[in-house]
Amino acid sequence: EAQVTQNPRYLITVTGKKLTVTCSQNMNHEYMSWYRQDPGLGLRQIYYSMNVEVTDKGDVPEGYKVSRKEKRNFPLILESPSPNQTSLYFCASSPLTGGIINEQFFGPGTRLTVL
Amino acid sequence: AQSVAQPEDQVNVAEGNPLTVKCTYSVSGNPYLFWYVQYPNRGLQFLLKYITGDNLVKGSYGFEAEFNKSQTSFHLKKPSALVSDSALYFCAVSRNTGFQKLVFGTGTRLLVSP
Numbered sequence: 001e002a003q004v005t006q007n008p009r010y011l012i013t014v015t016g017k018k019l020t021v022t023c024s025q026n027m028n029h030e031y032m033s034w035y036r037q038d039p040g041l042g043l044r045q046i047y048y049s050m051n052v053e054v055t056d057k058g059d060v061p062e063g064y065k066v067s068r069k070e071k072r073n074f075p076l077i078l079e080s081p082s083p084n085q086t087s088l089y090f091c092a093s094s095p096l097t098g099g100i101i102n103e104q105f106f107g108p109g110t111r112l113t114v115l
Numbered sequence: 116a117q118s119v120a121q122p123e124d125q126v127n128v129a130e131g132n133p134l135t136v137k138c139t140y141s142v143s144g145n146p147y148l149f150w151y152v153q154y155p156n157r158g159l160q161f162l163l164k165y166i167t168g169d170n171l172v173k174g175s176y177g178f179e180a181e182f183n184k185s186q187t188s189f190h191l192k193k194p195s196a197l198v199s200d201s202a203l204y205f206c207a208v209s210r211n212t213g214f215q216k217l218v219f220g221t222g223t224r225l226l227v228s229p
Contacts, residue, residue, distance in 0.1 A: 031215060042121075042221035043159075043205060056214050090158060100147060100166070101215040106158040 002027050004107035006091050012113045013081055021076045021110050023091030031094040031101055032074040033058070034066065036087040037109075043090070049074055050096065081114040088112075117142045119208050121220035128196045129228050136191040136223045138206030146208050148189040150180055153203040153222075162204075165189060176200070196227045 004025045013019055025032065033048035035058075045058025049068040063085055065077040074093075078085060088111050092104040118141045128134045140146055150162040163174025170182045180191045189206060206220040 033217065035219070040221065043207075043219040045217055045219070048216065050215060056216070058216060059218065092159075096215070099215075100212075101209050101217060103149075103161040103164065104151075104159075104217075106151075106160070108158050 002105070004091055004093055004105050006089075006107040006110050008110060009108060010111050012115065014115050015082055016080050019078050019081060019112075021078075021089060021091075021112070023074045023076065023107060024072050025074075025091075025093040025105070026072065027093060027095070027105065028071065029093035029105075030071070030096045031104075032068065033092050033094075033104070034064070034074070034076045035090045035092065036060065036085075037090060038087050046076070046089075050099075081112075083114050086112060086114050117208050117210070117216065117218040119206050119218055119220035121204075121206055121223045123223050124221075125224045125226060127226050127228065130198050131195050134193050134196045134200070134225065134227070136204050136206075136225060138189045138191065138220060139187050140189060140206070140208040141187060142208050142210055144210050144212060146189075147210065148180075148182065149207040149209075149217075150174065150178070150189075150191050151205045151207065151219075153205065155202070159205065162191070196225075198227045198229055201225055201227045 034046040035043045044060045047066040049055040091107040094104040120139045148165040151159040165182045173179045
């Protein structure tokens with residue numbers, strides 16, 4: 001089954017404790033992206049990747065890191081989480097057609113709470 | 116810089132009536148436009164996209180959207196709403212060249228009453 005998986009689905013942690021949220025897709029998509037969803041703010045892009053070793057900042061990259069060492073995986077790293085990073089996080093992937101983004105497939109989401 | 120505006124936080128419509136969810140955008144160059152839907156406690160699902168060509172785009176579940184370049188709008192429409200259409204709808208814009216940053220609107224909650 002074609003899908004985007006995220007782990008963990010739920011996470012409660014404390015300020016300053018490094019964490020990683022994994023994202024994996026099995027559709028051989030070039031494009032992958034991380035978003036956070038907050039009430040009243042909609043979805044905001046954190047980072048995206050056009051291909052292996054090619055990443056760029058979205059609108060809200062502060063406090064986050066990403067890496068794209070393999071095509072299928074795109075982990076999101078919070079080196080020192082803070083309470084303002086409490087949010088619902090979505091990973092997504094998309095094929096690129098002529099270098100242009102297409103329909104995105106979203107993961108189920110990770111609800112993160114930072115105390 | 117890219118931006119998307121969804122001016123209505125919520126749209127209420129009676130079942131069987133037509134619905135419109137509004138979206139305006141700003142982007143340098145030609146836009147690629149998308150609509151996504153989020154049902155309660157679920158991830159987002161793709162509805163439709165405009166890349167080029169016909170200004171009226173048809174998508175999933177009977178939805179369509181009209182691209183209007185002069186008004187920089189991409190409103191989502193459906194001729195006859197269903198209660199099951201009740202969900203959160205997001206408009207998004209990207210560009211037709213270069214790095215593919217994607218900007219979403221703040222979302223519009225559609226409530227269809229029986």
